[in-house]
Amino acid sequence: MAATIHDVAQLAGVAISTVSKVMNDSPRISEQTRARVREAMRQLDYHPSRHARGLARNRSDSIGVLMGLGRHHAFHNPYRFEILSGIEQSCTQQQHSVTLLNTQWLAQDRKAVSQLVAERKVDAVILHADEQAPFFIRQFTQLKLPFVVIGRGAPGEGHSWVDMDNRHAGLLATRHLLAQGYRRLQFIGNHPADGISLQREQGFTQALAEAGLAPQTPALFAQAGEVAEGAALWQQIVQQPQRPDALLVAGNPLAAGLLAAARSQGIAIGPELGLVSFDNYPYAQLTDPPLSVLDIDLFALGQRAAHEVFLQLANPGHRSQIMLLDMALQARASSRR
Amino acid sequence: MAATIHDVAQLAGVAISTVSKVMNDSPRISEQTRARVREAMRQLDYHPSRHARGLARNRSDSIGVLMGLGRHHAFHNPYRFEILSGIEQSCTQQQHSVTLLNTQWLAQDRKAVSQLVAERKVDAVILHADEQAPFFIRQFTQLKLPFVVIGRGAPGEGHSWVDMDNRHAGLLATRHLLAQGYRRLQFIGNHPADGISLQREQGFTQALAEAGLAPQTPALFAQAGEVAEGAALWQQIVQQPQRPDALLVAGNPLAAGLLAAARSQGIAIGPELGLVSFDNYPYAQLTDPPLSVLDIDLFALGQRAAHEVFLQLANPGHRSQIMLLDMALQARASSRR
DNA sequence: TTGTACGCGTTATCAC
DNA sequence: GTGATAACGCGTACAA
Numbered sequence: 001m002a003a004t005i006h007d008v009a010q011l012a013g014v015a016i017s018t019v020s021k022v023m024n025d026s027p028r029i030s031e032q033t034r035a036r037v038r039e040a041m042r043q044l045d046y047h048p049s050r051h052a053r054g055l056a057r058n059r060s061d062s063i064g065v066l067m068g069l070g071r072h073h074a075f076h077n078p079y080r081f082e083i084l085s086g087i088e089q090s091c092t093q094q095q096h097s098v099t100l101l102n103t104q105w106l107a108q109d110r111k112a113v114s115q116l117v118a119e120r121k122v123d124a125v126i127l128h129a130d131e132q133a134p135f136f137i138r139q140f141t142q143l144k145l146p147f148v149v150i151g152r153g154a155p156g157e158g159h160s161w162v163d164m165d166n167r168h169a170g171l172l173a174t175r176h177l178l179a180q181g182y183r184r185l186q187f188i189g190n191h192p193a194d195g196i197s198l199q200r201e202q203g204f205t206q207a208l209a210e211a212g213l214a215p216q217t218p219a220l221f222a223q224a225g226e227v228a229e230g231a232a233l234w235q236q237i238v239q240q241p242q243r244p245d246a247l248l249v250a251g252n253p254l255a256a257g258l259l260a261a262a263r264s265q266g267i268a269i270g271p272e273l274g275l276v277s278f279d280n281y282p283y284a285q286l287t288d289p290p291l292s293v294l295d296i297d298l299f300a301l302g303q304r305a306a307h308e309v310f311l312q313l314a315n316p317g318h319r320s321q322i323m324l325l326d327m328a329l330q331a332r333a334s335s336r337r
Numbered sequence: 338m339a340a341t342i343h344d345v346a347q348l349a350g351v352a353i354s355t356v357s358k359v360m361n362d363s364p365r366i367s368e369q370t371r372a373r374v375r376e377a378m379r380q381l382d383y384h385p386s387r388h389a390r391g392l393a394r395n396r397s398d399s400i401g402v403l404m405g406l407g408r409h410h411a412f413h414n415p416y417r418f419e420i421l422s423g424i425e426q427s428c429t430q431q432q433h434s435v436t437l438l439n440t441q442w443l444a445q446d447r448k449a450v451s452q453l454v455a456e457r458k459v460d461a462v463i464l465h466a467d468e469q470a471p472f473f474i475r476q477f478t479q480l481k482l483p484f485v486v487i488g489r490g491a492p493g494e495g496h497s498w499v500d501m502d503n504r505h506a507g508l509l510a511t512r513h514l515l516a517q518g519y520r521r522l523q524f525i526g527n528h529p530a531d532g533i534s535l536q537r538e539q540g541f542t543q544a545l546a547e548a549g550l551a552p553q554t555p556a557l558f559a560q561a562g563e564v565a566e567g568a569a570l571w572q573q574i575v576q577q578p579q580r581p582d583a584l585l586v587a588g589n590p591l592a593a594g595l596l597a598a599a600r601s602q603g604i605a606i607g608p609e610l611g612l613v614s615f616d617n618y619p620y621a622q623l624t625d626p627p628l629s630v631l632d633i634d635l636f637a638l639g640q641r642a643a644h645e646v647f648l649q650l651a652n653p654g655h656r657s658q659i660m661l662l663d664m665a666l667q668a669r670a671s672s673r674r
Numbered sequence: 675t676t677g678t679a680c681g682c683g684t685t686a687t688c689a690c
Numbered sequence: 691g692t693g694a695t696a697a698c699g700c701g702t703a704c705a706a
Contacts, residue, residue, distance in 0.1 A: 002454075002455045003455075004698095004699055004700085005699065005700060006699080006700095014676075014677085015676060015677045015678075016677090016678095016699090016701095017676075017677065017678080017700095017701080017702075018675085018676060018677075019700095020700065020701060020702080021675095021676090021701095021702095023700095024701085028675060028676095029675070029676090030675065030676095033675085033676085045448075045451060045455070046455075047451075047452045047455035047456050048456070048699080048700070049392070049455075049456060049457060049698085049699050049700075050388075050391070050397070050456045050457060050458055051387075051388050051389075051391035051392040051395075051397070051457060051698080051699075051700095052388075052392050052682090052698070052699030052700045052701090053699080053700055053701080054387070054388035054391075054682095054700095055386070055388040055389050055392055055681095055682050055683065055684090055698090055699080055700075055701095056681080056682055056699080056700045056701045056702085057682090057700085057701070058388075058682075060387070060388070062436070065437075069421075069422040069425050069426075070422060071419075071422065071423075071636045072419070072636075073418075073419075073422055074411075074415040074416065074417075074418035074419035074421070074422060074635075075416075075419060075617075075618055075619055076619055078411040078412050078415045078418070079411065079412075080411075080418075081410075081411035081415070081417075081418040081421075082408075082409070082410075082411035082412060084406075084411070084418075084437075085406040085407065085408065085410055085411060086408075088406050088437055088439055089406075089439075092439060092442055097436050097437075097458065098436065098437040099399070099434050099435065099436055099437075100402075100421075100425055100434075100435040100436075100437055102425055102426075102429060105429055111382075114382060114384070115384045117339075118339045118340075118382070118384035118386075119384050119385070119386060119387045120386060120387060120388060121387055121434065226619065227619050227620060227622065227623050228622070253619055253620070256620060256623050257623065260623055260625065263625075264625075280412075281412055281620075282412055282413055282563065282564050282590055283564060283590070283593060283618075283620045283623075285564065285565070286564050286593050286594065286597055286620075286624075287623075288597065288600075288601075288625065298411075299408045299409075341682090341683055341684090342683060342684065343683080351692075351693085352692065352693040353683090353684085353693090354685085354686085354687095354692075354693060354694075354695085355691085355692060355693070357684065357685060357686085358685095358691095358692085360684095365691055365692085366691065366692085367691060367692090370691080370692080385683080385684070386682085386683050386684070388682080388683075388684090389682070389683030389684040389685090389698090390683080390684055390685080391684090391698095392682090392683080392684070392685090392698045392699065392700090393683080393684040393685040393686080393697080393698055394684080394685065394686095394698090395698075
């Protein structure tokens, strides 16, 4: 049987309220009794019960992480889990635990979210934004559940969010291509409605404008941003009136697919077609030639998201909207003429 | 304020104990009152408090998942998160929540595991085995915390585990290479002490024996199984007295690195050097030529692990050791002569 | 500075 | 079938 606060009090020869105060660092406890209580806790290997504590304080000391978790996700979207790892680190540092929540289930069952709150299962949630983000944001707001969104959800709606500065990243990547001497640039996005792709495209357009250029051809978009789409997309690209001499691609998988397709048609990647893409998957340095990428620190993004949650918990009503810029251009052969 | 069992009882005009019985499907409750209580619950949008329930029943309805979660893990080891996704699905189906635990912290702090138990933070844990597995297994056993290990930890120690049948997978892959006509086969592992690699090698050796052959050259091992190690490893391979005509590689990243290294030296992958590897990362079909792989259903592995945990929870003392074989050979050009 | 007593929301054991 | 009531372990006024 595990020791309770009662046992500790008895062994230390004090009242349970005193033990409680020692645990919660209440100021007016003499050093002497404090030490006695600590010693008793140690002797009994005492750990306060989460449930009792949660019941009394009405919180769980647990943060929910809400993201899409389905078959194959880990292979196609490893970045989500890099964010998750960052969240876990911060939460553990703050003595909170992480409860994994799947958007798949919570979106199906309309009562699931209110249940989350009513049960006090989590004190707050971190939402990895996807198409269903607005739905969840509405629910959380209405239920007054503290939350922060990863990714710019619906800007200006007054909730906290953190995100990479994708526009700025697009700017940096494009400047790099221009500096290498490429001039007929085209942007390739993962999905027509993918906010991240669109933000990156904004930076792309801005960098071109700075250089007194305009996009040679309008941006093209895939459907899911996967490797396999590269071939079809490359067909679209070559059918355009004017072939671009460089592509800025919104994600590694798509870029790798495009690279393979172009290469198989005898295009010299680098000299004839510059290629830069976002993210830095292990295999980006493995393509032939290796891909130039914008390496984005998603672990840090997760940490920052957790940080925001704790700010909100400590200071109810707190809001902030943070753009993170922890990224580095890794120039490799695919953008060398 | 959220409704409590008290409010429900009042609205339904019954005692709280009756409400409790309705919730727990106690048999001797009349259909009539059962319906009245249900209706009251609906009207009040009632959800029982996790904490109160946990306190009374002394469990948390939460399963801990213990794995290594560090920076870059998601990119280099996506398979862990595929397992995690499978676990989440099964746990949610069983009305349990998933708490994420990081071996990094739990291994540092010796008290952390006993705390997990004392706090009743989780009812059981699923351990993704790595080097520290024996340490955790000892602790769990001693503390009588139900657990199942993913990966054969210490065989025969009497705890539950589930794993892919890596030996059999190695057998299948090797038979495929032999059927294609390759004869001078060599096995390449991720790490000299990596159990998974070693099991796969056993199958490899067995298949050769079946064919009346012996490995031409002893197996070689990388340090971490990463893409970047391919080049150095390829140097080792060519320096051997006799060059193999086919490689069975324990993991996709390493295989991709080897493929690139061999190709850059003008070796025709397929005709001159057969290549089969394990796992089926999205980019495996992207290498030139595409990699033949053994596709392993890790999502199912996670589901099965969770299944075992629930068996153990329902039937204390239950033990089982399961080998899963949900895998399919995807023959591609890298193993076509 | 320390101790007493009650509340938190549920389950389980009785008695009716 | 249903209801009263004692746990479960901790926080916290309030009293001393």
